[in-house]
Amino acid sequence: MKTYCFIGTDKNAGKTTALKFIYQNMCIESSPSSICLTSIGINGEESDQYDGRGKPPIRLIKDSYFITQGDHLKSHTGKYATLRIFSNPEYSGNYIFGKCLCSFPVILEGPNIGHEVAAMKKSIQDFHDVATLLIDGSVDRQFLAHPAISDMFYFAMLISERKQQQVKARDFLYSLSIPQCEEWMRVWIQREKKDTTRSLLFNENGKLVYHGKTMPFCDRKLQKKCVEMIDTPGVLYLRGALTHSLQEMLSSYNYFSIVLDNFTLYLNVSTQPGKRKRFEPGLYLLYPVNVKTLFIKQESDFDRALLPENVPVINLFRREYHECRI
Amino acid sequence: MNVEFERSFLSQHIKEELELEEYLSLFQKNIPLIPSKILKPMKKKEGLDRFERVGKIDSLLEDSHINQLVECSRQLPRLDALLPLYDLGRLEQYHLFELSSFLAVDGSLALLEEEAPLDPAGQKVLVEMQALLKERTGNQFSVIAKTDKDTQLLKALNKLESERTEKVSGYEKHIFDQTGLKMIYPWPKEIAVARESSKKIKACSLVTVEQKKDVWLIDYRPDKELLSLNQERDRLTQEFETIMSEKLQGLNSDLHPYFKSFAKYYEKRKERTWDYVLIEVKRKYNFTFPLFTTSTDCRIKKGYLWGLHKRKKEKCIPLDLELAKGANVLYGANMSGKTTVLKTIFSLLSLIQCGLPVPAEAVTMNYPEYVSIMLKSSGNIKQDISAFGEEVTFFSRETPDGAYILVDELFLSTDPVNGATLSEIIIDDFSQKEMIFFCTTHYTDVVSLDNITLMRMEDIDPASLSRKITDITEFREKMPYRLEHVTDSDDRRALLHNKKPLEIALLFPLSSTIKEKILTRLNKKNNE
Numbered sequence: 112m113k114t115y116c117f118i119g120t121d122k123n124a125g126k127t128t129a130l131k132f133i134y135q136n137m138c139i140e141s142s143p144s145s146i147c148l149t150s151i152g153i154n155g156e157e158s159d160q161y162d163g164r165g166k167p168p169i170r171l172i173k174d175s176y177f178i179t180q181g182d183h184l185k186s187h188t189g190k191y192a193t194l195r196i197f198s199n200p201e202y203s204g205n206y207i208f209g210k211c212l213c214s215f216p217v218i219l220e221g222p223n224i225g226h227e228v229a230a231m232k233k234s235i236q237d238f239h240d241v242a243t244l245l246i247d248g249s250v251d252r253q254f255l256a257h258p259a260i261s262d263m264f265y266f267a268m269l270i271s272e273r274k275q276q277q278v279k280a281r282d283f284l285y286s287l288s289i290p291q292c293e294e295w296m297r298v299w300i301q302r303e304k305k306d307t308t309r310s311l312l313f314n315e316n317g318k319l320v321y322h323g324k325t326m327p328f329c330d331r332k333l334q335k336k337c338v339e340m341i342d343t344p345g346v347l348y349l350r351g352a353l354t355h356s357l358q359e360m361l362s363s364y365n366y367f368s369i370v371l372d373n374f375t376l377y378l379n380v381s382t383q384p385g386k387r388k389r390f391e392p393g394l395y396l397l398y399p400v401n402v403k404t405l406f407i408k409q410e411s412d413f414d415r416a417l418l419p420e421n422v423p424v425i426n427l428f429r430r431e432y433h434e435c436r437i
Numbered sequence: 438m439n440v441e442f443e444r445s446f447l448s449q450h451i452k453e454e455l456e457l458e459e460y461l462s463l464f465q466k467n468i469p470l471i472p473s474k475i476l477k478p479m480k481k482k483e484g485l486d487r488f489e490r491v492g493k494i495d496s497l498l499e500d501s502h503i504n505q506l507v508e509c510s511r512q513l514p515r516l517d518a519l520l521p522l523y524d525l526g527r528l529e530q531y532h533l534f535e536l537s538s539f540l541a542v543d544g545s546l547a548l549l550e551e552e553a554p555l556d557p558a559g560q561k562v563l564v565e566m567q568a569l570l571k572e573r574t575g576n577q578f579s580v581i582a583k584t585d586k587d588t589q590l591l592k593a594l595n596k597l598e599s600e601r602t603e604k605v606s607g608y609e610k611h612i613f614d615q616t617g618l619k620m621i622y623p624w625p626k627e628i629a630v631a632r633e634s635s636k637k638i639k640a641c642s643l644v645t646v647e648q649k650k651d652v653w654l655i656d657y658r659p660d661k662e663l664l665s666l667n668q669e670r671d672r673l674t675q676e677f678e679t680i681m682s683e684k685l686q687g688l689n690s691d692l693h694p695y696f697k698s699f700a701k702y703y704e705k706r707k708e709r710t711w712d713y714v715l716i717e718v719k720r721k722y723n724f725t726f727p728l729f730t731t732s733t734d735c736r737i738k739k740g741y742l743w744g745l746h747k748r749k750k751e752k753c754i755p756l757d758l759e760l761a762k763g764a765n766v767l768y769g770a771n772m773s774g775k776t777t778v779l780k781t782i783f784s785l786l787s788l789i790q791c792g793l794p795v796p797a798e799a800v801t802m803n804y805p806e807y808v809s810i811m812l813k814s815s816g817n818i819k820q821d822i823s824a825f826g827e828e829v830t831f832f833s834r835e836t837p838d839g840a841y842i843l844v845d846e847l848f849l850s851t852d853p854v855n856g857a858t859l860s861e862i863i864i865d866d867f868s869q870k871e872m873i874f875f876c877t878t879h880y881t882d883v884v885s886l887d888n889i890t891l892m893r894m895e896d897i898d899p900a901s902l903s904r905k906i907t908d909i910t911e912f913r914e915k916m917p918y919r920l921e922h923v924t925d926s927d928d929r930r931a932l933l934h935n936k937k938p939l940e941i942a943l944l945f946p947l948s949s950t951i952k953e954k955i956l957t958r959l960n961k962k963n964n965e
Contacts, residue, residue, distance in 0.1 A: 128623045135622060173595055181531050189587075189681030192579040193534035199515055200472035207531045212580065213591055214598045215674075429627045 112236050114244040115403060116261040120283045121276060124269035125408040125427065127167055130247050132427055133265060133404075137243060138172050143211075144240055147176035149231075150247035151255070152204070152223035168216035169247075176241055178231060180220040181205040190215045195234065202227050208235055219247060225254025232260070256373030256398055263403040271410040284417045286377040287402055292370045292395035300348045300370060300397060309351050312336055315344035328354040337361065344368075348397065352376050358390060367392035374400045438714075440464045443477035447787060451810075455784045456744025463718050463743075464793075470513045470710055478790035481806045481839075485729055487792045491712045492726050497553045500720055506549055507717050510710045512542045516703060524696055526689040530581055533570060533688070537578035540567040543706065555709050559702035566695050573688045581684055590680070594673050601666045608643055608657070615641045618655065625656035719794035727789050727800040733762040733839060733871055735782075740797035742781050754918040755797070756781050761890045764868035765875045766883055767920060769894030772941060774918040775877040776812075778894075779845050782875065783810045786841055807840040813849065824850040832863060836872060844876040847883075857882040864889060884929055891923040896937070936962055 115133070119126030130148075137146055148169065171177055176194075184191065184207060191209040198205045203224060208231070222228050228246075235241055248255045255261050266287070270280050292300075299317050310323035310333050321336040327349050337347065337360070344366040349357075353369070353376055361369060369392045371377060377394075404423045418424050440461045442452070452458060464474070479487060498506070516539055519532050528536070540563050547560050554560070575582045583591065612620045616637045620626065628638075629652060638655060639646050647654040659667070719726065739755035746753040756778060769775045785795045786805040811831045813824075828850045836842060847863065848856035857880040867874035868888040884891065895917045923929055939959050943952055 125623075132622055173598065181529060184531060185529055186678065188530045188685050189581045189583070189591075189677065191530075192576060193531045194579060196514065196531060196535050196538075198535075199518065200469055205518065209531070213594050427623050428625075 112232070112241055112244055113262045114232065114246060114260065115263050115265060116246045116248045116255050117265045117267065118248045118250050118255070119267040119269070120250065120279055121269040123408070124267040125406055126267040127169065127247060128427060129265055129267045129404075129406040130245060131169060132406075134169075134172075134175075134245060137245075138175070141242070142174070143172040144174040144176075145242040146245065147178065147208075147235060147241045147243070148219055148245045148247070149178035149221035150219035151228075151249050151252050152180075152220055166218050166220065168218045170214060170216045171211045173211050173214050175211050176208065176235070176238070177211065177217065177219060178206055178208050178221045178235075179217060181207050183218045183220060184209075187215055187217060194238070197222075197227070197231055197234070201230070206231070221246070223252070225252075225257065225260060228254070229259055250375055253373060253375045256375050256400075258398055261401075263401040265403050265406065267406045267408065269408045269410070270413045277413075280413070281417065282377065284419065286374040287400055287405075287419045287422070289371070289374060289377065289394055289396050289400075291399040292368070292397055296346055296348075296368065296370055296395065297397065299346060304348070304350075309349075311346075311348040312340070313346040313348075314340065320345070327351040328357050334360060337364070337367075340367075342366065346370060347392075348372070349376060361392055362390050365391045368395060369393065370395045370397050372396075373398045438465050438468055438471055439473040441473075441475060442791065443475050446477055446791075451783075451812075454812075455742060455780055455787075457784070457787075459747065460743040460788070460796075463722065464714055466507065466511075466714055466717075468507075468511050468513075468710060468714070469515045470510065471707055471714075472515065474711065476791040476793070478787075478806075478808075479792060481804045484790065484792065484804050484806070488726055488729070491715055491792075494553045494709075494712055495716045495719070495726065498716070502549065502552075503713060503717050503720065506546065506713045509542065509546050509549060510713060513546075513706070513710070514538050514542075520700055520703065523692070523699075526686075526693055528685075528689050528692070530685065533574055533581075534578050537567070537570050537574070540570070546706075556702055556705050559698060559705065562695055562698040563702065566692065566699065569688075569691060573684070573691075581681055581688075587677075587680055590673065590677050594670070594677060597666060597670050597673060601663070601670065604663055604666060608663070612641060612643050616644070618644070620644065620655070620657065625654040627652040627654060629653075715792070715794055722796070723798075724794035725797050725799055726794050727802060729804050730801060731803065733803050733873060735760040735802040735841070735873055736800070737782070737785065737797055737802075738799040740781055740785050740795065740800065742777070742784055743796050745777070746796065752914075756920075758782070758892075758920065759922075760873050760875055762871065762873060764864045764886075764889040765873065765892065766864060766886075766889050767875070767877045767892045767894070768879070768884055768923075769877070769920070772913065773894035773896075773916060774920075775894055776845050777918070778920060779810075779843055779875065779877055782841075783808065783843050803839055805841050807837050808843070809834070809836065809840065810843040810845075812845045836870075838871040840872040842867065842872065842874045844874075847876040847878045847880070849879070853880070856880060861886060881935065884923075891929065892920045893923050895919045895921055 117126050117130045117133075119129075134146065134148065148171065150166075177191075178197075181196075182205075190213050191211055193207060193209050195208040196205070197208065202222060204220075204222065206221060222231065232244065235244070246255070246261070248261075266283075268280055268283060269276060271277070295317075299313050300311060303311050303319055303322060307324050308322065309325055310321070310327045310330060311319060312321040312323075312333065314320050320340070321333055323330045323333045327333055328351060337345075341364060345364075346368045347361070348370045350372040353371060361367065371394070374396055402419065402422045404425060405418065407424060407426050408428060409426055442457070442461075447457070461476075514535050516535065519528070519535060522528055522532060523536075543560075543563060544567070547554070570578060573582050574580060609620050612618055618626070618628070618638060625647075628635075635653070638644060638653075643658055643660065645656045645658045647656070718724065735758075737756055737758045739757060741753055741755045754774075758778070760782075767775050767778060785797060785800060786808045788795045789800070789802075790805055790808065809831070811828060825848075828848060831844075848859045850856070851859070860876075860878060860880050860883050864874070864876065864883060864886060865888070868886070883889075897915045897917065936959060939955050939962075942955055947955075
């Protein structure tokens with residue numbers, strides 16, 4: 112079973128539109144019964160940031176599978192078959208894995224926690240005809256970037272006139288181009304990494320200098336250790352956001368290689384446009400971004416040279432777009 | 438499963454001292470039906486009933502049987518959130534699936550419980566519920582059962598959906614043929630104003646065109662046929678939803694009469710599942726359930742502290758002890774294990790109060806409804822009370838008959854002369870009460886009291902030594918950590934001439950000056 116995750120850079124970037132588009136085309140090209148849809152849970156924000164709407168329903172096609180909170184199925188009695196229930200105490204909500212007996216619109220709300228998503232994936236793989244899991248995700252759910260959760264990503268990006276949003280778009284495109292770290296870095300990191308790890312600092316010989324369990328941006332001990340190594344080569348692994356303050360601090364560390372756990376750690380920072388210092392250290396990802404397609408929603412002009420190479424780019428809202436190979 | 442004691446039951450300090458968290462972790466099984474268990478001390482009737490019940494089940498079931506029952510119980514879904522909805526008649530379709538899953542697994546459990554059935558009358562109710570659900574649902578309880586008419590309605594809906602999809606595909610093709618525009622989802626579409634196809638687009642009856650700045654927004658203009666299909670779909674959907682809603686309501690009404698019996702049975706099932714966990718752990722670790730008597734006494738055979746046993750393994754000496762009604766006094770040398778004995782007794786009593794099997798070969802006692810312990814204290818600054826004050830306050834409380842009162846180093850909190858006097862008075866008072874009093878002491882005056890059960894910790898047997906002990910580690914290793922009753926008057930007198938503390942002190946790395954002085958005093962005592 113392959114898992115494709117949909118992430119949008121902004122609330123109105125067209126993520127759900129992209130999901131519907133891909134879903135519909137998958138239903139035509141393969142079969143609805145090979146597809147399961149779900150969504151990352153509502154993150155305490157019931158309504159859309161810009162226009163006050165709630166989470167939109169998605170029209171499911173007959174024979175598709177889905178995972179959603181039981182509450183969203185109240186008006187759909189008889190339209191689905193209940194196949195499995197994921198509930199307390201192992202799961203934080205009451206999630207129903209079902210199959211559509213007819214086509215109907217439903218709000219999808221799956222789990223919000225990485226290990227619950229992973230456990231559900233494992234569970235539904237028992238149903239051998241589910242070949243594809245589509246997850247309507249969110250950029251602030253870092254666990255989605257883990258290879259155990261997502262195989263590939265569909266990204267939805269908004270390009271508007273707002274300066275703040277433009278910085279966000281630029282950072283996002285940059286994060287897609289961050290290369291994967293070298294094999295020897297990966298070996299060092301995997302050797303020491305635990306569930307509670309937030310940072311690892313190695314010297315040039317691979318010796319662990321510091322193992323941080325608190326968020327890097329507020330880990331004073333980590334920052335002190337980095338200062339001690341400012342003129343020496345080192346590898347710094349971060350499993351927390353590369354905030355502006357951290358970026359500022361590390362920007363002149365010429366001899367450092369910074370390895371972010373995943374690309375979302377480059378994105379969850381304030382997007383206030385302003386002067387940024389040139390970032391000297393090498394920047395890498397432990398888990399690379401496997402981009403399936405980039406969907407853009409263009410409200411203003413932008414430099415197409417910023418778009419990543421070898422990635423299909425589609426503007427679903429415009430007349431011309433590259434063919435999307437699903 | 439998270440297993441813990443009720444907060445008010447034992448202080449954190451005591452729990453840590455007795456390493457009870459470690460012991461409770463043995464019961465933390467992955468059973469969704471019981472995600473957590475808060476243990477609290479039971480009153481006598483409840484406690485006796487509980488142990489009688491679990492003891493009976495324990496006697497009826499084989500080892501392999503118990504393992505099967507625990508495994509099967511793991512499959513029971515937790516219905517605590519469902520029950521209030523059931524009571525209100527608001528079960529949804531997926532709740533029926535969950536309820537049916539419970540009934541199915543419970544049915545399997547009932548087959549395994551033939552020798553110790555949970556609730557035969559309650560089981561009958563569940564069988565009826567299951568039959569009702571089977572009749573009203575389909576496909577292993579996953580769907581609402583449909584009549585032929587309902588099935589036809591659903592088919593019609595699906596057919597309509599296919600027709601609609603075909604229609605839209607047809608439009609897409611038609612629009613493409615007319616305008617060259619791919620009007621696939623999503624819409625509206627933006628196109629640049631200066632387009633060759635703009636005239637054709639404007640002329641197409643299936644799309645609307647709206648100009649916005651330098652782009653045109655092209656949207657669908659569904660024709661009458663498509664609108665009609667949409668309306669028909671909405672109508673059929675409404676009809677289907679109404680039928681299904683009525684079916685669900687009807688099922689809720691028909692299930693409701695079973696609710697009270699089911700809710701009671703569900704609670705019993707939870708209790709029984711916990712009983713299986715207790716029995717499984719008891720057997721795995723060779724623990725025991727206590728037996729209760731009406732007489733005020735207590736017999737412990739090979740009892741031990743779980744934490745101590747884990748650390749010391751075969752070096753942990755289990756406790757054999759008989760406590761009589763009245764005052765029981767344990768006298769012994771320093772580092773001989775007196776406090777460990779007291780803690781072991783308290784640990785076992787506390788676990789029994791909460792209905793747990795205990796680390797021992799056998800325990801027979803009157804039910805410990807009231808247990809109180811006084812350990813060595815340094816007072817309490819918050820309460821503005823000294824160690825002595827705490828101890829006197831402890832004895833100021835009223836204690837009911839049948840209580841267990843445990844005190845470590847009785848009145849060590851004051852000077853030896855008055856401490857001995859108070860000890861004599863307190864012990865004498867308890868010797869006449871209908872309860873079990875147990876204390877450890879160094880006061881030799883207490884040894885002479887008549888109406889007490891006197892015990893002592895055994896000394897190192899000199900015959901077992903090939904040479905003199907020279908350090909404290911060796912001393913600890915040779916200490917037998919066993920107690921014995923002192924009944925002989927000669928043995929009592931021998932206790933009065935105890936030199937052990939001086940002999941033990943010599944094993945520590947004290948300065949030579951101090952050791953010389955200790956030796957001088959020892960020789961003086963020997964000559965006396």
